[in-house]
Amino acid sequence: MKSLRWLIMVAVTFSLITTVPTETSAYQNPRALPDEWGQYGLGDPYVLKFNGYYYLYVSTRDTDDGVKVWSSKDLVNWSYRGLAATDPITHGAYAPEVVYWNGMFYMYTSPAGQGHYVLSSTSPTGPFNVVTGNLGKTIDGHVFIDDDGSFSFYHAGQGRIDAAPMSSPTSIGASSSTGVGMGGWTEGATVFKRNGKYYMTYTGNHVFSKGYRVDYAVSTTGPRSGYAADSLNPALISTEGPTVGLGHNTVVVGPNLDTHYIVYHNLEGPGVVGPLRHLNMDRIVWNNDKMIVQGPTTTPQQDPAMPTFYDYFDRTSIGSGWTNVNGGHWGIYNQELMWQDSIGDTTWYKQISSATSSSDYTAEFNTKEMKRGTSASPRYGATFSYTDENNYGVALLSSKNNRLATSFRINGVDQAWQTFDLPAGFDYTKWHSIRIEKSGTTFKYYVDGMLKGTRTANLGGGKIGVLTEDTHADFGYVAVSNDVNGSSAWDAYKPVPGTIEAVHYMKGGEGVAYHDTTANNIGGAYRTDAGDIRLNSEGLFNLGWNQTGEWYKYKVNVESSGYYDIDFRMATTMNGVQIRLWDGSTDVTGIIDVPNTGDWDKWQTVTKKGVYLNAGQRELRVEFVKGEADFSRMTFHKSAQVTALSDDFNDGNDNGWTRFEGTWAVENGEYSAGSSGPAKSTIGDANWADYTVEADVKMIDAGGDGGLLFRVSNPSHGTERGQNNYDAFQGYYAYLTTSGVNLGKMSYSWTFIKSAPQTYATNTWYHMKVVAQGTNIKVYVDDMNQPKIDYTDNSLNPFTHGKAGVRTANKHTHFDNFKVSP
Structure with a gap:
């Protein structure tokens, strides 16, 4: 594979050591x-975070x-x-969203779908009061603010x-296509930026469809062009089971300052007026630049973690959680903020928290x-990585120079100042947040x-x-978390059924979270501990160089006790x-x-069926026993025994079948479908x-x-209500056709996969x-001994589970003597 890979044959074992740690508090979808x-609920949820608090806004009943x-x-x-707004213009206000900019909150909403208005509040x-006329732009307005302070407006x-x-928070320019969509009606865009890339989630195709779902593009x-839809879309979907019709989401960073959450609604059915919908939330995790929604879930899930240290100053005195350095005149106002009002000299008056972060962390500060x-140089702001007066960093706001000033002191030596300009017109008398990410x-x-x-x-x-x-x-609110850039996924309890990335083994180091026979990460990627990680050809980080006796431990939350099938994503050049x-x-x-997959970057899915797991929060340990193989991810499915069934339609009905598009009938003992x-x-x-x-x-x-x-899986009616989706399911x-047999x-x-003319x-x-069988598919026509198509799906997303059925497109077709056998 690579020069650092051992060429010796080693033993590999996976083992799951199941423990049951103390149950954490849990929420459950839908809410x-x-x-x-x-009779209208909580449709089109939007969540704003400001000064340590979250604010939820939803569509108004018609x-x-x-x-x-x-x-x-x-x-x-x-x-x-x-009611945040009461103006008559908010009658039937669709999808209200609120952004904060320079001391003002701006609300964007489309009343009953009749164009957009902007309202503002302090x-x-x-x-909120109306500050614009009708700005048009269909429905579901969303605003994104880029790193340079420029605004963009998105709509359906x-x-x-x-x-x-946008030239200002209240002025919207001419629209153009972002290049992404879902074929039919597409709505509910949310845009955020991570590691220099723009992520857009969006929903379609109709709010009353069970197939309402979320895709994403990068x-x-x-922010307004150059998007490519992810190859594994949909990112969030459920058309059968406890929740259906999932969509119109927002994405927000959780209270631990690191975890992204997707907040969305599910369709309960028709209300008195319009759809009845309720609130859902699931964790997002990351592997490289791949966004992975760990859901949808409908069973109890671990509550979002709070930061390692946080303070709302919701008391009457500063208290023992802070230590004063260099004096100053400090106090608490209205049980909501801490102040310092001594001016007239250049002493750095400090308050230092009692809590110490890990070497990597995220910190947030709110100030005005x-x-x-x-x-x-009058300045104010944050200090971090503080161990003493000889070692720390600072990030300070300067209203005099309209910039952020940063510096470090290391072993008593002051490092050079580096400054970053802030947008013109920045009002420093209003609340602003400073965020530090250290990795x-x-x-x-x-x-x-x-x-x-x-x-x-x-600095550590x-x-x-x-x-x-x-x-x-x-x-205002100050916090620090011992996670950064998605590392909170490592200690999160991942839902089962679901997919777990191999590199998301838990924290704790050698002998606790993993055992590795080398002291360092041979691949040098993703994590700084001794787990050996590389970036593979599928764009994901994976565990490699796994040797005899090495193991990795994962935190999971098993939905219910029972049997599961597990798909392991593996690559190896070795036999045995x-x-x-x-x-x-x-x-x-x-x-x-x-x-033997033939190459270290030729991945295959290896499935083990009927593995019994106990319900609840578990720690699963993966250990290697014989041979060497790279490990990318594992996906857990509920297991069900295939029961033989047959239908010759001689009884004149199709009981047990679920019809979707087209016109279906049982005619003369045959199952007939006709459709344009x-x-x-x-x-x-x-x-x-x-x-x-x-x-x-x-x-x-x-x-x-x-x-x-x-x-x-996830079949829905793809053409009802004008959706125009011919491909409304996941499967094969x-x-x-009159010219051949095909597989898609x-x-x-x-x-399209393959054809045989x-x-x-x-x-x-x-x-x-x-x-x-597994990921192999054989298709026969008349000759039951020689397949017309023999195909193995080695892609990142092979479908290994699901129902059976029949289909036609733009054709009148009859079916008979249908049979499923194990």
């Missing part, structure tokens, strides 16, 4: 809230005026704060999301200037969410604090590699053979894995296609059979 709109708002410290416990809870469009530049060129002195020796500086600069320094962890220089300043799963001292799987578009019907269990499905197929028309569905489709893959989009006549019966 109703006090004072929500009756018959009412006003925009409701709730607040929370933790994204779980919400308090109703009343408080996130209002009152037919088949796409459009965007426009741009490296700018009340009065500045007349010295050359290794790299420090990133944000002001009001805008990345303003990056520096390096040989330490305490955080606030300081002033010749400035009367107020300080074996893995095994343990639960405590019990071997729960026996030996699992991992095939798609038509599908499914049967069976979404947790089925390996099986054979077969049927007789007769094409009545010359155009279009017809055939068998297998491994189907083996089908006939659908995930609310179409991927041959002439097939209309009004003629052909017997089709598909054998799906």
Whole structure:
């Protein structure tokens, strides 16, 4: 594979050591809230974070005026704060969103879909007053502020999301397409930036569809163009089960300052007026630049973690959590902020927190200037990585120079100042946030969410604090978390069923979180401990160089006790590699053979079926026993035994089948589908894995296609309410045309896989059979000994579980003698 890879044959074992740590507090989707709109609920949720608090806004019931708002410290416990806006213009206010800029909160909403208005307030809870006329732009307005302070406005469009530049928070320019969409109606855009890339989530195609879902796209060129949809879309979907119709989300950073959460609604059904929807939230994790939603979940999940240290100053005195350095005149105001009002000299008056961070961390500070002195450099802001007066960093706001000033003191030696300009007109008498992200020796500086600069320094962890220089300043919410750039995923309890990235093993170091026979990360990627990690050809970080006796431990939250199938993503050039799963001292799987994939970057999915897991929060340990193989991820599915079924339709009905698009009927003992578009019907269990499905197929028309569905999950009606989606399910489709047999893959989009040319006549019966074993698919027509298509899906997202069914598109097709067998 690479020069550092051992060439010796080593033993590899996977083992799951199951422990049951203390249960953490848990929330559960979906959620109703006090004072929500009756028979309308909590549709189109938007969450704003400001000064340590979260504010939730939702769409207004079509018959009412006003925009409701709730607040929370933790994204779980919400308090109703009343109507943030009451102006008649908010009658049936769709998808209200609020941004903070320079002391003012701006609300964007589209009342009953009749264009957009902007309202403003000095408080996130209002009152908001109308400050513009009708600005148009369809529905679902969203505003993104880039690192340079420029604004962009996004809104829904037919088949796409459009965007426009903004010259001010209340002025929107001409719109153009962002280049992303979902075929039919597309709405509910949210844009955020991470590691220099722009991420957009968006929803389609109709709010009343069970197939309402979230996709995402990424741009490296700018906030309004250059987007490419992710290959694994949808990012969030559920069309069957406890929650359906998931979408119109926001993405917000959780209280631990590091974890992203997706907040969205589910469709309960029609309310008195409009759809009845409720609130949902799931964790987002990252592998390299890949955004992975750990959901949807409907069972209890770990509450969002709070920071390592945080302070709202919601008391009457500063207290023992802070230590004063160099004096000054400090106090607490109204149980909501800490102040320092001594000016007239250049002493750095400091308050240093009692808590010490780890070497990597994220810190947040909220502050505003009340009065500045007349010295050359009145400043105020944050200190971090503070161990003593000889070792620390600072990030200070300077209203006099309209910039952020940064410096370090290391071993008593002051490093050079580096400054970063802030937007023109920045009002320092208003609240602003400073965010510090430290990873290794790299420090990133944000002001009001805008990345303003990056520096390096040989400082470790330490305490955080606030300081002033010749400035009367107020300080609001202050916090620090021992996570940065998504590292909170490592100790989070990941939901099972679900996918767990191999590199998301827990924290704790050698002998606790993992055992590795080398002292350093051989691949040098992603983590700074001794786990050996590299970036692979699929764009993901994976564990490599795994040696005999090495192991990695993962925190999981198992939905319910029972049997699960586990897909391991593996690559190896060696023969005879074996893995095994343990639960405590019990071997729960026996030996699992991992095939030689032919290259370290040729990945295959290896499945072990029927693994019994106990419910609740667990720690699963993965250990290597024989051979060497790279390990990328593991996906847990609920396991279900395939039960044989057959239907010759001689009873005149299709009981047990679920029809979707098209016109279906049982005619003369045959299952008939006719459609000018798609038509599908499914049967069976979404947790089925390996099986054979077969049927007789007769094409009545010359155009279009017809055939068998297998491994189907999340099916929905793709053409109702004008959605125009021919591919409304996830799974495979083996089908006939008059010119051949073909295989394709659908995930609310179409991927053609393979074909075998041959002439097939209309009004003629052909017997089709598909054998799906693991990721291998064989398609037979008439000759049941020689497959027309033999294909193994080694892609990153093979479908290994799902129902069976039949489908046709733009064709009248008959089916008979349908059969599924294990």
